[in-house]
Amino acid sequence: MARVNFTTGRLAAFACPPDKAQAFLWDSGVTGLGIRATPRGAPSYIFQREFQGKSPRITIGAVANWSIPRARERAREMQRDIDQGRDPRLVKAERQAEDEATRAAARSAELTVGQVWAHYLVDRKAVWGIRHHDDHLKLAKPGGERATRGTRGRGLTIAGPLYALMGFRLADVTASVVEAWAAKEAKTRQSSARLALRCFKAFLNWCAEHEEYKTQVPLVNPAKTRRTREALGKAAAKSDVLLKEQLAEWFRAVRALQAPVMSAYLQILLLTGARRTEILDLTWKDVDTRWKSLTIRDKVEGERKIPLTPYTAQLITTLPHLKKNPFVFASATAKGGRITDPRAGMQAACKAAKIEGLTPHGLRRSFKSLTEWLEIPTGVVAQIMGHKPSATAEKHYTVRPLDMLRVHHERIELWMLEQAGIEIERDAAAINGNEVSLSRAG
Structure with a gap:
């Protein structure tokens, strides 16, 4: 092979003849260093020397990207690898892997919390419920959009509690950063900040277990510090509940609401003891009028069946069916196709009934508390409400079919309606058909 001393001019003048598939030019300064050119491709530096009975050809890089001295030094490195019995192809592959790892580490170090948070939500969506996923979206929302309500007169939506952390590099999230965030959020929205902190701790735990991000977070979760917990405080136990003597006024006010869907929803929320969104998410497919049951999707078992009691059935059958809308409380x-926030209707009814501080979740608490008057078995109430069994016998040995729950649930409903002054008219046909007709007391 003819060799020439590589110079800038010679390299610029070298080209592959159009009648050949490729052409080579070899350097006289470093044995094995050459240039390969093709009719269409740009010339590249190559290195070719005998190794273990073969002559592998290894591409160094494009002539346009490598200077002559740098290409010669790389060729000498490859020759040293051969002299030491190492395959220069494997050495090149290892070097490329190391370079890629270095670049990946550099990219990872620049990732923001917001970028990783988005990946976290995608990764966990399959195992989360819709409500839990939506909560995470709201916690990190930017805010600043035009709104007509719920902004305390500002006219713009308010950023979620975690939005302030989204711009930080993940590598910069330290205990002091989280503590400063907690101290600020505690001044305006302590309750929602506590939820945000729990979600953020879980997020950082996920990062610590994820190969791509674990090097960017400390070994000790920075969201788990005493100062952060103290800044946000502990959640006080809620005690809003309907008393037995308040049932009459509350039912009267709720039944008088101008919105029949909201009226039915609030009554059913109390009479079933279900969670707020469990009833909101009811579809017509979940209502079985033949076997008198409601299928409720809950956060414990995924789904549970409870009795469709007579008055609840009557309320549901009076609701309008909106075209192509699957929701009962449409x-x-x-x-989303269904009512989303029952607080306005609840507040209007409570104001009319002169009952202060009662929330939609307080109706679930009321159901449990009011059943104490009837001495209903605790396990029955827990199964209707969707609470986890609290004892070994309940978990493994007690199986209550729907008809057994119905006996107790209908008794609970009947007692509440009697306390509310809602008369129940029965006749022989109604009794034989296991149905009751209810009307407002005169």
Whole structure:
């Protein structure tokens, strides 16, 4: 092979003849260093020397990207690898892997919390419920959009509690950063900040277990510090509950609401003891009028069946069916197709009934508390409400079919309606058909 001393001019003048598939030019300064050119491709530096009876050809890089001295030094490195019995192809592959790892580490170090948070939500969506996923979206939302309510007169939506952390590099999230965030959030929204902190701790735990991000977070979760917990405080136990003597006024006010869907929803929320969104998410497919049951999707077992009691059935059958809308408590204007926030209706009813501080979740608490008057078995109430069994016998040995729950649940409903002054009219046909007819007391 003819060799020439590589110079910038010679390299610029070298080209592959159009009648050949490739052409080579070899350097006289470093044995094994050459240039390969093709009719269409740009010339590249190559290195070719005998190794273990073969002559592997290894591409160094494009002539346009490598200077002559740098290409010669790389060729000498490859020759040293051969002299030491190492395959220069394997050495090159190892070097490329190391370079890629270095670049990946550099990219990872620049990732923001917001970028990793988005990956976290995608990764966990399959194992989360819809509500839990939506909560995470709201916690990190930017805010600043035009709104007509719920912004305390500002006219713009408020950023979620975690939004302030989204711009930080993940590598910069330290205990002091989280503590400063907690101290600020505690001044305006302590309750939602506590939820945000729990979610953020879980997020950082996920990062610590994820290969791509574990080098960017400390060994000790920075969201788990005493100062952060003290800044946000402990959640006080809620005690809002309907008393037995308040049932009459509360039912009267709720039944007088101008929105029949909201009226039915609030009554059913109390009479079933279900969680707020469990009833909101009811679809017509979940209502079995033949076997008198409701199928409820819950956060404990995934799904449970409870009795469709007579008065609840009557309320549901009076609700309108919106075209192509699957929800029982449908809304023609809501984006999701159903009512989303029952607080306004609840507040209006409580104001009319002169009952202060009662929330929609307080109705679930009321169901449990009011059953104490009837001495209903605790396990029955827990199964209707969707609470986890609290004892070994309940978990493994007690199986209550729907008809057994119905006996107790209908008794609970009947007692509440009697306390509310809602008369129950029965006749022989109604009794034989296991149905009751209810009307407002005169």
